[in-house]
Amino acid sequence: MKEKEIQHIREDIPITGYDPETNSFYCGDGSHILMYQIRSKDLVNADPDEIEMDCFRWAKFYKTYGKDIEIVTMLFPCNTGEQQAYWKQRMKANQNPQFQDMIERKVKELEWRETHTKTKEFYLLFFVSSKEEIPEIAKLIESTLGIGNGMELLQEMEKEKMEQVWFKLANKNARIIPRSREE
Template sequence: MTFSEEHKEQQALFDEQGATRRKKRRKGSKSWKKKRPMAKASIADILPIRDMTDDGAFQLQGDGGYMDMMQLQSKDIYSPSTDETEYDIMIMAKFFQSYASDIKIVSMNFPVDMQQQLDAVDRRIKQNTSPLYERFLMKKRDELTFLEQHRTNREFYLFMYASSMKQLAEYRNNCRRYLGRVAPLLPLMEEKKLDLLYKLYNQNSKLEKRG
């Protein structure tokens, strides 16, 4: 009987210690919930971009420096000869070896811009007097409208980063000089740059127009 009473007392003691530990864990979880960081008030606090400069570059948040982007003119990789392909690979390899600063190549799908073709067909429709030819023009217009709504172009962009605007201008010139023979760099309008950033951070969205 004495052994049984001691065993009950020990079991009760263990239960009290377990309850004390559970209470401490609950208190600790409450204090952890109170210390959770507040959510950002605006998307501007999350994006790394702070503002656009006068020449179309982007100033990054904090001490991130500056960023700019240019479009890489794509080329057919199947029709050139083996020597031409090897030459392009060699030039690109030298570029990546010599360019020590931060750089990024981004590929993205953009809507097909058929506005010029649609305008030309609309002019033909207004000037046309033949019912048979009008049927052909209307069919052509429907095809162009379908392409604009359901097809996209794969485009490639070069993102450059620098600590100052002067350094960024030097990087632009270097990239143009090194890549000119393989993939010439095309400047982008400010509207196209904003469209590119919007598409980059909203990849499931569809742009209504191109920059």
């Protein structure tokens, strides 16, 4: 690559490293970028009161948080490896020939889904001007949206997953290696 192209990339994506202490990426100017995954919900089958409560939580967050944020949507390959392993094990242990066709059909369906289906995931990026502001921002996020695995709206991400998201943002045509779902 030419030096001009490299400089252009540095301007577009100014990340210079990862800080494991804060689980964030830092930029050359001292600012940090926090990344959380938005927990998706089934709005069709959810309780209307729960949906309304989530809307109130998002509204409270938008009213109280005044700094820059960005919502990123990405499509990742669907990973059906665990389900395929389960049905292949059932196929080997199957004694009834009437179930053999059904199990083979299930395995083929899972193989087709893995190659043709994408999983849509949403991420919330917080742009913080200094490392000292991160605890205050994290406290605000925790109090309004919540971070964790229960009824919270956000969940923390591992470093490897964040790197995959940044790689995909920087290389739109790159293929992402399928990974197992953390849920």
